[in-house]
Each structure stands twice: as structure tokens, then as C-alpha cells.
Amino acid sequence: xxxxxxxxxxxxxxxxxxxxxxxxxxxxxxxxxxxxxxxxxxxxxxxxxxxxxxxxxxxxxxxxxxxxxxxxxxxxxxxxxxxxxxxxxxxxxxxxxxxxxxxxxxxxxxxxxxxxxxxxxxxxxxxxxxxxxxxxxxxxxxxxxxxxxxxxxxxxxxxxxxxxxxxxxxxxxxxxxxxxxxxxxxxxxxxxxxxxxxxxxxxxxxxxxxxxxxxxxxxxxxxxxxxxxxxxxxxxxxxxxxxxxxxxxxxxxxxxxxxxxxxxxxxxxxxxxxxxxxxxxxxxxxxxxxxxxxxxxxxxxxxxxxxxxxxxxxxxxxxxxxxxxxxxxxxxxxxxxxxxxxxxxxxxxxxxxxxxxxxxxxxxxxxxxxxxxxxxxxxxxxxxxxxxxxxxxxxxxxxxxxxxxxxxxxxxxxxxxxxxxxxxxxxxxxxxxxxxxxxxxxxx
Amino acid sequence: xxxxxxxxxxxxxxxxxxxxxxxxxxxxxxxxxxxxxxxxxxxxxxxxxxxxxxxxxxxxxxxxxxxxxxxxxxxxxxxxxxxxxxxxxxxxxxxxxxxxxxxxxxxxxxxxxxxxxxxxxxxxxxxxxxxxxxxxxxxxxxxxxxxxxxxxxxxxxxxxxxxxxxxxxxxxxxxxxxxxxxxxxxxxxxxxxxxxxxxxxxxxxxxxxxxxxxxxxxxxxxxxxxxxxxxxxxxxxxxxxxxxxxxxxxxxxxxxxxxxxxxxxxxxxxxxxxxxxxxxxxxxxxxxxxxxxxxxxxxxxxxxxxxxxxxxxxxxxxxxxxxxxxxxx
Ligand SMILES: Cc1cc2nc3c(=O)[nH]c(=O)nc-3n(C[C@H](O)[C@H](O)[C@H](O)COP(=O)(O)O)c2cc1C
Ligand code: SF4
Ligand code: FES
Numbered sequence: 156x157x158x159x160x161x162x163x164x165x166x167x168x169x170x171x172x173x174x175x176x177x178x179x180x181x182x183x184x185x186x187x188x189x190x191x192x193x194x195x196x197x198x199x200x201x202x203x204x205x206x207x208x209x210x211x212x213x214x215x216x217x218x219x220x221x222x223x224x225x226x227x228x229x230x231x232x233x234x235x236x237x238x239x240x241x242x243x244x245x246x247x248x249x250x251x252x253x254x255x256x257x258x259x260x261x262x263x264x265x266x267x268x269x270x271x272x273x274x275x276x277x278x279x280x281x282x283x284x285x286x287x288x289x290x291x292x293x294x295x296x297x298x299x300x301x302x303x304x305x306x307x308x309x310x311x312x313x314x315x316x317x318x319x320x321x322x323x324x325x326x327x328x329x330x331x332x333x334x335x336x337x338x339x340x341x342x343x344x345x346x347x348x349x350x351x352x353x354x355x356x357x358x359x360x361x362x363x364x365x366x367x368x369x370x371x372x373x374x375x376x377x378x379x380x381x382x383x384x385x386x387x388x389x390x391x392x393x394x395x396x397x398x399x400x401x402x403x404x405x406x407x408x409x410x411x412x413x414x415x416x417x418x419x420x421x422x423x424x425x426x427x428x429x430x431x432x433x434x435x436x437x438x439x440x441x442x443x444x445x446x447x448x449x450x451x452x453x454x455x456x457x458x459x460x461x462x463x464x465x466x467x468x469x470x471x472x473x474x475x476x477x478x479x480x481x482x483x484x485x486x487x488x489x490x491x492x493x494x495x496x497x498x499x500x501x502x503x504x505x506x507x508x509x510x511x512x513x514x515x516x517x518x519x520x521x522x523x524x525x526x527x528x529x530x531x532x533x534x535x536x537x538x539x540x541x542x543x544x545x546x547x548x549x550x551x552x553x554x555x556x557x558x559x560x561x562x563x564x565x566x567x568x569x570x571x572x573x574x575x576x577x578x579x580x581x582x583x584x585x586x587x588x589x590x591x592x593x594x595x596x597x598x599x
Numbered sequence: 600x601x602x603x604x605x606x607x608x609x610x611x612x613x614x615x616x617x618x619x620x621x622x623x624x625x626x627x628x629x630x631x632x633x634x635x636x637x638x639x640x641x642x643x644x645x646x647x648x649x650x651x652x653x654x655x656x657x658x659x660x661x662x663x664x665x666x667x668x669x670x671x672x673x674x675x676x677x678x679x680x681x682x683x684x685x686x687x688x689x690x691x692x693x694x695x696x697x698x699x700x701x702x703x704x705x706x707x708x709x710x711x712x713x714x715x716x717x718x719x720x721x722x723x724x725x726x727x728x729x730x731x732x733x734x735x736x737x738x739x740x741x742x743x744x745x746x747x748x749x750x751x752x753x754x755x756x757x758x759x760x761x762x763x764x765x766x767x768x769x770x771x772x773x774x775x776x777x778x779x780x781x782x783x784x785x786x787x788x789x790x791x792x793x794x795x796x797x798x799x800x801x802x803x804x805x806x807x808x809x810x811x812x813x814x815x816x817x818x819x820x821x822x823x824x825x826x827x828x829x830x831x832x833x834x835x836x837x838x839x840x841x842x843x844x845x846x847x848x849x850x851x852x853x854x855x856x857x858x859x860x861x862x863x864x865x866x867x868x869x870x871x872x873x874x875x876x877x878x879x880x881x882x883x884x885x886x887x888x889x890x891x892x893x894x895x896x897x898x899x900x901x902x903x904x905x906x907x908x909x910x911x912x913x914x915x916x917x918x919x920x921x922x923x924x925x926x927x928x
Contacts, residue, residue, distance in 0.1 A: 322781065324781075339777070339778065344644075344645040344670070344673050505782065505783065506781075506782065507781070507782065508781070508782035508783070509781055509782060510759060510778075510780075510781055510782040510783060510784070510785035511645075511646050511759070511761075512645075512646050512647070512648050513646070513647050513648055513649075513697060513700045513701050513758065513759075514648055514696070514697065514700050516700075516759065516782055516783055516785070517700040517701070517703040517704060517783065518700055518703075519782070519783070520703070520704075520782075520783040521700075521703050521734055521736070524736045541733055544696075548693065548696030548697075548699070548700070551666075551667040551668065552648050552651060552667070552668060552693055552696070552697075553648070554645060554646070
């Protein structure tokens with residue numbers, strides 16, 4: 156359960172430079188892919204069972220097969236490196252430590268999609284990573300793996316690094332495309348999906364950094380081999396960025412299907428709770444997914460051990476389950492306040508809503524204000540039901556999933572920790588004297 | 600031609616028709632409300648979510664219902680689709696939520712707002728809203744600003760439907776008007792207090808569903824329900840010249856484009872017709888205009904629905920609203 160295929164070479168000194176990466180077997184998948192039929196590469200990725208690592212978990216191969224190749228319009232691959240979800244910090248690690256793996260994946264994927272121009276959209280705050288990627292592109296170009304007539308096969312490919320300007324919403328694929336086109340990053344109304352009409356109206360595939368980084372291994376070893384890793388339906392490995400009250404926060408590559416108990420408590424991974432505190436709750440896949448109390452997190456509602464896989468985490472639906480999401484693993488010990496945490500998340504969504512559709516634009520701010528009141532001892536009992544009602548009216552009624560992402564954490568917090576909300580309302584004085592050592596951010 | 604059923608009424612429409620437009624072919628209660636969609640503005644719709652409807656059957660081929668409510672203004676009908684609008688409690692409940700969201704930051708300053716009486720938000724809230732606000736928080740505040748010599752912008756009232764930015768975008772060559780900032784902080788703005796100056800800029804006022812963009816020549820001069828709308832036209836080299844004169848006695852208080860029953864302008868008029876001809880002598884007056892949409896403005900007006908007024912008023916007050924009025928049940 157500790158097999159590594161993304162981070163296996165991370166310990167090699169100088170692996171971020173082209174010569175070292177190349178001499179350790181790098182770029183082999185490009186050479187192989189250039190000899191294959193593009194459709195066969197897509198077929199291998201399909202066979203691998205690889206699912207999108209950006210959050211939604213849509214099968215990557217299937218998404219690639221939707222791309223419109225018949226119309227003869229130019230096709231684009233866009234690598235989504237806008238990683239801004241609170242709790243998720245895996246893509247930045249990958250790009251910083253193994254920029255050539257990401258590039259190799261992009262080149263191989265571009266060959267599969269028959270794209271001649273590909274983009275990597277990097278979160279604006281990742282200044283240093285932009286430099287690393289640009290250096291890697293120059294190196295790959297000098298070595299003939301990028302540019303005109305790659306390895307003498309006649310295939311041309313350029314990769315453009317584009318930086319964001321600090322908006323979480325630009326990670327949503329259609330907002331990202333708008334932003335790439337130089338417009339305001341408002342998500343588009345779907346359909347049409349990007350595979351039919353994306354960047355500049357042309358067929359486009361948007362894939363996450365980690366999904367793309369898994370492609371070289373799949374092409375080198377075959378999709379069937381990849382499908383053997385992990386568990387059925389959740390094949391392969393996944394990067395998990397673990398943080399919170401644990402002994403070893405950091406980025407880990409795990410084989411999907413690892414029991415959550417092992418991941419949380421084994422010294423190899425999170426190493427258990429910090430300072431011997433008790434586990435209270437876990438957000439398993441980034442701030443957007445429902446929070447689970449310790450009991451439901453370690454075991455499903457019908458008593459089975461929960462595994463780190465798409466299916467097992469989602470077992471029980473939202474009533475008793477959650478989602479793997481983008482792998483942002485946040486652990487809370489007994490001292491943490493769920494109301495405060497929910498307010499903090501909501502503050503983020505309020506700040507990041509693009510403001511196009513009314514439920515999300517107005518609802519996120521409303522929820523934040525209610526939560527701010529409750530958290531600071533000004534709440535009323537009826538606020539809890541009001542909050543529930545507001546989140547319900549946002550969920551599913553918006554243009555893009557940011558509305559859902561704002562509603563789910565609130566719903567889950569009320570569902571599983573209602574007593575804590577009630578405590579805040581019943582004990583307003585005690586709420587006010589708690590000291591978290593954090594300066595109170597001003598409400599907007 | 601494909602078949603679609605909306606609220607139990609079956610009709611045939613051309614492929615590529617949206618649910619909204621199919622419903623408008625039937626008319627009446629079947630038509631979902633629209634706060635952002637505007638037929639003649641490319642790219643409009645999808646934003647306000649007022650028009651969400653339930654699709655109980657996707658199509659004849661794939662009869663599964665759609666998992667979420669869909670925006671009827673930007674979802675095309677499929678052959679055999681079954682749509683529920685006013686017959687679905689889920690849709691009505693959601694719509695109530697949308698009204699509430701649109702009003703969370705709205706100042707509710709109808710008594711001093713020029714749009715009152717012909718405000719789409721007022722009508723929408725009257726038809727679908729709660730009687731009481733559940734939000735006790737501070738609302739967005741902005742100072743009113745002038746965007747050019749003709750138009751006043753009250754950002755506090757804006758519901759960010761994006762219609763005016765589309766007018767500015769589609770009728771002008773240089774884009775000087777758009778949306779700034781993000782989320783709840785978004786505002787409609789010109790580029791650093793620039794004026795919106797072009798021959799058709801006045802239409803931004805007409806497309807605005809609320810009182811965010813108002814006519815600086817008409818502001819505070821009269822209430823729309825005291826004015827008599829008259830259809831009139833003149834020969835104009837720039838536009839169709841077909842307008843509505845809003846008169847009180849012999850005096851023309853304002854000139855606007857003609858709106859259809861969905862509050863949409865089909866023929867945009869130029870600024871010359873709008874602001875340079877306040878004399879009835881410049882116009883061929885066709886006669887009083889029948890106001891089709893039932894609202895405050897129809898009081899004492901030539902309305903096709905005037906006879907139904909009292910009855911409708913009572914039925915509207917009866918249903919659901921009173922139930923939801925806190926403290927009355
Ligand atoms: C509000 C929002 C933010 C998102 N942010 C990211 C992001 O930062 N990185 C990412 O890879 N996907 C993000 N996504 C998911 C993308 O829309 C898209 O599903 C993903 O890039 C597809 O790649 P995948 O199939 O490889 O997962 C976001 C989605 C939403 C709704
Ligand atoms: S859900 Fe929020 S972020 Fe997404 S389009 Fe609507 S307003 Fe914008
Ligand atoms: S009219 Fe359809 S979303 Fe606004």
C-alpha cells in the first residue's frame with residue numbers, strides 16, 4: 156500500500172533538471188507515445204481507470220475521448236494548476252519538485268489529443284513555480300522534446316505558461332478558459348462542455364496537474380498495469396496533502412484503498428494526533444467536501460472500515476459520508492471549534508464567489524454573516540434553521556459547483572455538530588472569551 | 600419540430616428552442632420569470648436563476664429526470680421533454696429563495712425609486728416572494744454616480760443581471776462599461792468614471808430590470824403610474840423611431856422604447872428620439888398603449904386585463920403568501 160509512481164524519483168538529487176530527469180528514465184513516454192496511434196493512447200488511459208484528481212473524479216480517459224476531433228478545429232490541452240482549495244497543496248509540490256514529470260505528462264497527453272498548443276494555467280501566487288516551469292520548458296525545448304518537429308517525427312507542440320491573478324474561481328474549468336482568453340473569470344454555462352467548445356470556441360481538455368502527471372507511467376507500463384494498483388473503480392495512487400492537528404503534516408502518495416485508520420495513525424503517514432489529543436473531525440478532500448465526525452470517518456454507517464478511495468469515502472451519501480475531492484486532508488482535534496471552522500470556510504467562499512449568479516453571490520455572504528454572529532455569541536436559535544435553509548437554496552441552483560462547495564460544508568457541520576452550534580447560542584459569554592490566538596478578521 | 604410538455608400543456612417547437620421560449624409560446628402562468636435573460640442581447644441569461652424549472656423527463660429517448668433544476672432561459676428543449684414550472688412545489692420553493700437572495704442586498708427603497716411601478720424585481724417579489732425579510736444584516740452601500748450626461752447609476756439597487764453591459768458591449772464599438780470586482784463586491788462600472796457615450800446608450804436604462812440605471816432627465820419628475828403611455832413614432836435615420844411617450848396632460852415627461860409583455864425591448868431607439876423630442880408636435884401619436892403586464896403601472900391604464908384585476912389581486916394574496924408570513928399562521 157505504499158507504492159509510489161508519481162513521487163518515486165523525488166529523492167534523486169537534481170531531479171528537477173532535465174539531464175538528471177532524463178537519465179532516470181524521464182521522457183520515455185513521449186518517445187513511446189510518438190510511435191503510437193493517438194486513439195490508442197486514449198484507450199490506454201481509459202483502461203487505466205484513472206480518475207480526475209482535480210476534485211470531481213471524472214474518468215480522465217473518457218473525458219479525453221469526448222474531444223471533438225472530427226471538426227478539424229484546433230484542439231487544446233489545458234493543465235489546471237490553479238490549486239487554491241483550502242487544505243489542498245499537492246499540485247504545487249509536484250510542480251516544484253518534479254516539473255519535468257508534469258511537462259512529460261503534458262506532452263504525452265497533447266500527443267493523445269493531437270493538440271499543437273497546450274497551456275498550463277498556474278495560480279498567480281505560485282511565482283517561484285512559474286519560474287521553475289519556464290526553466291523546464293526551455294530545457295525540454297533544447298533537448299528536442301518540445302517545439303517544432305519533436306524528435307524528428309514532424310509533431311509540433313508549444314506549451315505556454317499562463318498565470319492567474321489570485322481568484323479561486325479560475326480553477327473551475329470554464330472560468331479558467333475565460334481567464335485564459337483574457338476575460339473576466341466567470342464560469343460559463345454548460346453545455347456546451349469544453350470538449351466541444353472550450354478555449355476560443357475550440358475543443359479543449361482541462362485536466363488537473365496530478366491527473367496529467369500520472370499519464371507517463373500509464374503510457375510506459377500500460378493502462379492495465381495501472382488498473383492493478385489500488386482498488387477496483389479507484390485505481391492508481393493519489394497525492395494527499397495532510398494538515399491539521401497531526402504529527403506529520405505533508406504531501407503523501409498513497410495507493411487508493413488504504414484504510415483511513417492506517418493513513419491517519421501509522422508513522423509512515425500522518426503519524427497520529429499531535430500532543431496525544433483525541434480526534435474530533437476530518438475534512439477528507441479539501442474545504443468543499445462535507446466534514447465528518449471521527450466515528451463516521453473511521454467507520455462507515457454500516458460498520459465497515461473506511462478506505463481512502465472514491466467509493467468508500469462517499470459511502471452513505473452526504474448523510475454519513477463525504478468525498479475524496481482533491482485530497483486536502485484536514486484533521487481536527489478535540490480543541491477545535493467546528494462553528495469557527497465552518498465560518499472560516501464560508502468566509503472563503505464568500506470572498507471567492509465570482510458574483511454571476513444570485514444564490515451564490517448573495518447566499519455565501521449571508522451565510523458568512525450568520526455564522527459570524529453565532530461564532531461570536533450573537534446568534535439566535537432560529538439562525539441554525541435559517542442557515543440550513545439558505546445553504547439548501549444555494550445547493551444545486553447555481554451555474555458552477557462553487558455554490559455547492561459553499562453549501563456542503565455548512566450542511567455537514569449542522570448535520571453532524573448541531574449541538575455545538577446550539578452551545579454557541581446558549582453560552583454567548585463563553586463564546587466571547589475563548590482565545591484562539593487569531594486576530595479577528597473584519598467582516599465585510 | 601419536436602414535442603415538449605410544459606405544466607401539462609403539450610406543444611411543438613423548433614429544435615434549438617429554449618424552454619423559456621417554448622413556454623412563452625404558451626403564455627400565462629406557464630412562463631417562468633426572467634430577471635436576466637433578454638432575447639435581443641447575445642449571451643444574456645443564466646445568471647439570476649429566477650427561471651429555474653424542473654425537468655421531469657429529459658426526452659423521449661432518455662426519460663430520466665434531470666438531477667437539478669435547470670435554467671429555462673438557456674436550456675434547449677429535447678423531443679419528448681416534460682417540464683414543470685408553476686406546477687412543481689420544488690420550483691416555487693426555490694423561486695422564493697431566489698427572490699430572497701436578490702433582496703438580501705437590495706435597499707428596498709421603492710418609495711423613492713423611479714423604477715417603482717415598472718420594476719421587474721418588484722413584480723417578481725410580489726409574485727413569488729416572502730412578505731418579510733429574514734436578513735437583518737447591513738446591505739451594500741454605494742453613492743449614486745453619473746455615467747455620462749443622461750444616465751444615473753445606483754449600484755445599491757443593481758441585481759447584476761449583466762444586461763446593461765451587454766447593451767454597451769453589443770451596441771458600441773469601444774467597450775467602456777462592464778463589471779468590476781468579484782462576488783458580492785461586484786459592481787457595474789465604466790472605465791474610471793468614463794461616460795457612456797454613444798447614440799444608443801439610453802437603452803441601458805430600458806433593459807435595466809430595477810432602478811439601478813435611471814434617466815437623469817426624468818428622475819424624480821413623476822411617478823410612472825401617473826403618466827399615460829402613448830404609442831408614437833417619427834421618421835428617424837438612426838432607429839425605427841417607434842417609441843412610447845409618457846405623458847401627463849399635454850406634457851411629455853419621458854420617451855422610452857416599446858416593451859413587450861415580457862418587459863423586453865425589441866426595437867432599440869436612439870438617444871435623439873429619447874431625449875431631444877419632448878414636443879408632441881415632433882411625433883405621430885398612434886394612441887394609448889395597452890399595458891400588457893399586470894402590475895402597479897396598469898392601474899387606471901388601458902389594460903387588456905383590467906377586468907380581471909380585483910379577482911387576481913385576491914387570488915394572489917390568498918395563496919401561500921399568508922401561510923409563510925411569520926406569525927400569521
Ligand atoms: C470553484 C472550483 C474550483 C476549482 N479549482 C480547481 C483547481 O484549483 N485545480 C483543479 O485541478 N481543478 C479545480 N476544479 C475542478 C475543475 O473544474 C476541473 O474539474 C478539473 O480541472 C478537471 O481536471 P481533472 O479531470 O483532472 O480532475 C475546480 C472546480 C470548481 C468548481
Ligand atoms: S456559483 Fe458562484 S462562482 Fe459559480 S458562477 Fe455562480 S456566482 Fe459564480
Ligand atoms: S432568466 Fe434564466 S437565469 Fe435569469
